[in-house]
Amino acid sequence: MVKTEDKRKTFTPSSGRFLAMLFLGVFVIGTMVASAMSTYTVNVEADGSVIKVTTSERSARKIIDQAGITLGEKDYLDSNSFFVGKSARKGNKIVVRRAIPVTIDDDGEITEVWIAGTVSDALSEAGLTCRPADKMNYKETDPLVDNMTIKITRAFTVDVIVDGKQLEAEFLNGTVADVLNELNIELGDEDEVSPSLDTELKAGKTVTVYRVKYEERTAVESIKFETIYKTSASVYKGESKVEQEGKDGQKTVVYRDKYVNGKVTKSTKVSEKIESAAVNKIVVNGTKVKMLDTGSQLSAIPMPYPLQDGIPVNVITTIVGNSTAYYSTPGKGTASGRLAQSGHVAVDPRQIPYGSELYVVTTDGKYTYGYCIAADTGGFAYTDSGVTIDLYFDTYNECIQWGNRQVAIYVLKWGNG
Numbered sequence: 001m002v003k004t005e006d007k008r009k010t011f012t013p014s015s016g017r018f019l020a021m022l023f024l025g026v027f028v029i030g031t032m033v034a035s036a037m038s039t040y041t042v043n044v045e046a047d048g049s050v051i052k053v054t055t056s057e058r059s060a061r062k063i064i065d066q067a068g069i070t071l072g073e074k075d076y077l078d079s080n081s082f083f084v085g086k087s088a089r090k091g092n093k094i095v096v097r098r099a100i101p102v103t104i105d106d107d108g109e110i111t112e113v114w115i116a117g118t119v120s121d122a123l124s125e126a127g128l129t130c131r132p133a134d135k136m137n138y139k140e141t142d143p144l145v146d147n148m149t150i151k152i153t154r155a156f157t158v159d160v161i162v163d164g165k166q167l168e169a170e171f172l173n174g175t176v177a178d179v180l181n182e183l184n185i186e187l188g189d190e191d192e193v194s195p196s197l198d199t200e201l202k203a204g205k206t207v208t209v210y211r212v213k214y215e216e217r218t219a220v221e222s223i224k225f226e227t228i229y230k231t232s233a234s235v236y237k238g239e240s241k242v243e244q245e246g247k248d249g250q251k252t253v254v255y256r257d258k259y260v261n262g263k264v265t266k267s268t269k270v271s272e273k274i275e276s277a278a279v280n281k282i283v284v285n286g287t288k289v290k291m292l293d294t295g296s297q298l299s300a301i302p303m304p305y306p307l308q309d310g311i312p313v314n315v316i317t318t319i320v321g322n323s324t325a326y327y328s329t330p331g332k333g334t335a336s337g338r339l340a341q342s343g344h345v346a347v348d349p350r351q352i353p354y355g356s357e358l359y360v361v362t363t364d365g366k367y368t369y370g371y372c373i374a375a376d377t378g379g380f381a382y383t384d385s386g387v388t389i390d391l392y393f394d395t396y397n398e399c400i401q402w403g404n405r406q407v408a409i410y411v412l413k414w415g416n417g
Helices: 013-038 060-066 119-125 176-182 396-402
Strands: 040-046 049-055 076-078 093-097 100-106 109-115 148-153 156-162 165-171 192-194 206-210 212-223 227-236 240-244 249-260 263-276 281-288 317-326 344-347 357-362 368-377 387-392 405-413
Touching: 040 060, 049 060, 060 076, 060 093, 100 119, 109 119, 119 148, 156 176, 165 176, 176 206, 212 263, 227 240, 317 396, 357 387, 368 387, 387 405
Parallel strands: 040 093, 100 148, 156 206, 227 281, 317 387, 344 368
Antiparallel strands: 040 049, 076 093, 100 109, 156 165, 192 206, 212 249, 240 281, 249 263, 317 405, 344 387, 357 368, 357 405
């Protein structure tokens, strides 16, 4: 019987050591490779120097500790260009910005701060904000530098009144036209603005936009007649008569109306056409002097009682005294309420009561005033002039002719006052 050969290998102690050494080498190499892969380089910029740090840390704070750099209370750690795992050769860096003095000029109000970082940090430290409409000489992202002055020019509010609304705009500088453009306010061809479009804006200024349009309209209007006065010797002085009655004419007028914000503020006459002319009223004033008639009664009130030898038959009593004459506007009232007219005479009502019926003639028999009624109070009633009765005439000329005459006053009936 032939025996087969046993091909299984037998491991000796020397071969086991070889394998162990092989595994150990692989592990060490792997660890070295892994360690090399977890570290990276970072440039730390501080105090004018650049320190290259090889690290596996992920915190910027710990990395600057590795670089032996101490942060002050107001210092700023700028890690905007720091990325874990990125190489310093590719711009990976951490910047230490030391706190520095910064001046902020806020529209003339000065604030001093001690801070590091950016312009935004300085504003925040001072408790300030810069609105979009404000103007600043730096961007908020700009880094702070020694002896830096940040200047802020503040925008102001401009009120714009338009179309029944009040709008506000934050404005830094410019003209009225600029603020209207900013608010997208369009002007029509006829619109008006106050102040004018080229006016430079200032704080507290209000801009008003007036919407303007023009319209034409036609109106039919009357032409008022005039009164023309003439004189004539055929009419007694103090009297007048209408020679021609007046009549209004008519015209067609075209106006151009100006509307401001929906209301008419001005109308301008464009054209006028006379449809019918006005007829003027003509009044004739008399110049003829009226002479006193010695042969008839001068009073305008007819005598209601019979006469005998020129004297009324029913005389109660006779008063002899001085008389004067006066005239007034026809139709004017008297003290008794009767209208002023020829035949209504003025007396002292304590002597001759209102309503008394009288008959007056001059004692020389030349003139007869005639029948009259006591209707008014004469001014002589309050003076010691010696006048007893004041006779009414229609004209000033008649009064002058009468003057002051002695009269006999026949009382026909006493009045009741």
